[in-house]
Amino acid sequence: MAFNLEMYPISYLAAYDPASRTWKEQWIESDRVSYSELQQMNSAEKEKTLANRNQLGLPTVSYTSQYGYGCFEGMKAYPHKDGSVSIFRPDRNAARFAHSMRGLGCPVFPEEQFVAASVEFIRRNAELGYIPTYDSAWETGNFSGASAVYMRPFMNSEGAIGVGLSREPYVVICATTVSSYFSGANTKAVTTDRIRATPHGTGGIKCAANYVMSALAKKEAEDAGFMEVVFLDAQEHRYLQEGSSCNIFVYLKSGVLVTPELGDTILPGITRASVIDLARAQGITVEERPVSIEEAMADGAECFVTGTAAGITPIESITHNGTEAIYNNREPGPVGQKLQHMLKGIQYGALADSYGWNVRVK
Numbered sequence: 001m002a003f004n005l006e007m008y009p010i011s012y013l014a015a016y017d018p019a020s021r022t023w024k025e026q027w028i029e030s031d032r033v034s035y036s037e038l039q040q041m042n043s044a045e046k047e048k049t050l051a052n053r054n055q056l057g058l059p060t061v062s063y064t065s066q067y068g069y070g071c072f073e074g075m076k077a078y079p080h081k082d083g084s085v086s087i088f089r090p091d092r093n094a095a096r097f098a099h100s101m102r103g104l105g106c107p108v109f110p111e112e113q114f115v116a117a118s119v120e121f122i123r124r125n126a127e128l129g130y131i132p133t134y135d136s137a138w139e140t141g142n143f144s145g146a147s148a149v150y151m152r153p154f155m156n157s158e159g160a161i162g163v164g165l166s167r168e169p170y171v172v173i174c175a176t177t178v179s180s181y182f183s184g185a186n187t188k189a190v191t192t193d194r195i196r197a198t199p200h201g202t203g204g205i206k207c208a209a210n211y212v213m214s215a216l217a218k219k220e221a222e223d224a225g226f227m228e229v230v231f232l233d234a235q236e237h238r239y240l241q242e243g244s245s246c247n248i249f250v251y252l253k254s255g256v257l258v259t260p261e262l263g264d265t266i267l268p269g270i271t272r273a274s275v276i277d278l279a280r281a282q283g284i285t286v287e288e289r290p291v292s293i294e295e296a297m298a299d300g301a302e303c304f305v306t307g308t309a310a311g312i313t314p315i316e317s318i319t320h321n322g323t324e325a326i327y328n329n330r331e332p333g334p335v336g337q338k339l340q341h342m343l344k345g346i347q348y349g350a351l352a353d354s355y356g357w358n359v360r361v362k
């Protein structure tokens with residue numbers, strides 16, 4: 001009933017034209033209600049406005065709606081200390097989106113077009129006030145309470161009902177207001193018997209169909225009193241894979257940071273890649289390799305999960321087969337906190353962007 005998905009008023013829609021092999025672009029302006037006007041509306045007016053913003057005219061019956069045949073991206077635009085706005089590594093999202101579309105066997109959205117459309121998307125919505133302003137109070141607490149714009153580019157198929165591959169896909173970019181992915185004091189994780197991804201499957205692409213398993217396993221973990229779920233590998237049920245929709249790291253007592261190596265069951269997270277670079281720049285040895293649950297429980301000093309929505313979220317303990325391994329006395333560990341400080345500092349323009357990761361919008 002309550003329509004609380006706070007979509008931004010302006011969305012981007014590109015439709016693939018097989019004849020010209022190009023993507024025809026269109027800006028869908030649902031309304032010109034500014035952010036402040038929206039906040040002043042009564043709930044009925046607000047609901048009507050937001051419901052209208054969710055109507056992009058995509059086919060109801062499609063490979064996407066019927067078979068979970070689709071892919072998406074999650075990326076953020078950040079207000080900076082100097083008043084500018086930047087998107088964090090959209091070129092990496094563009095490359096991963098192309099990789100996902102190749103994995104789906106459909107026409108691939110060009111990477112340069114993805115970045116250009118993302119920048120223009122933020123610029124147009126920001127004109128109507130849909131961009132938070134930087135608050136230096138965020139700096140205390142490592143930007144844990146800071147705001148950003150969460151962008152959701154996605155692919156949707158043409159209208160279709162028989163099982164098949166998309167030939168005339170659409171690409172949409174929209175954005176919504178999001179609250180923090182994890183909340184509350186509990187940061188316990190638990191392993192699950194469910195399998196997120198199997199070898200030769202779709203686990204290495206950001207494919208819509210993958211997230212049913214994540215949602216089920218996460219709900220089961222939450223119902224059992226945990227914040228997060230940890231998936232193990234399909235074959236031996238022994239090696240760490242990922243969190244519900246985040247990558248996982250363990251900082252070993254030996255001083256080595258380990259994370260599962262990429263492959264067709266691990267999603268190549270951009271936060272993951274950034275954390276690896278930042279840790280190495282700190283002189284920390286990082287190993288991308290199989291990490292068994294036994295090793296993670298016996299030898300881990302810290303554990304954290306990473307993702308655009310999650311940032312770097314500390315894990316206080318992992319419970320596996322009824323045994324709980326506790327990290328850093330259940331407190332966020334110094335290594336994860338330092339990495340969070342560096343990552344968020346770059347994203348919000350409070351620290352120098354020596355890697356050139358930020359793409360400026362305005």
Ligand SMILES: *Cc1c(COP(=O)(O)O)cnc(C)c1O
Pocket residue numbers: 074206242244245246247267268269270271272306307308309
């Ligand atoms: C999106 C996602 C991640 C994190 O990727 P980021 O690029 O860091 O946001 C990790 N695992 C899964 C399964 C994901 O879908």
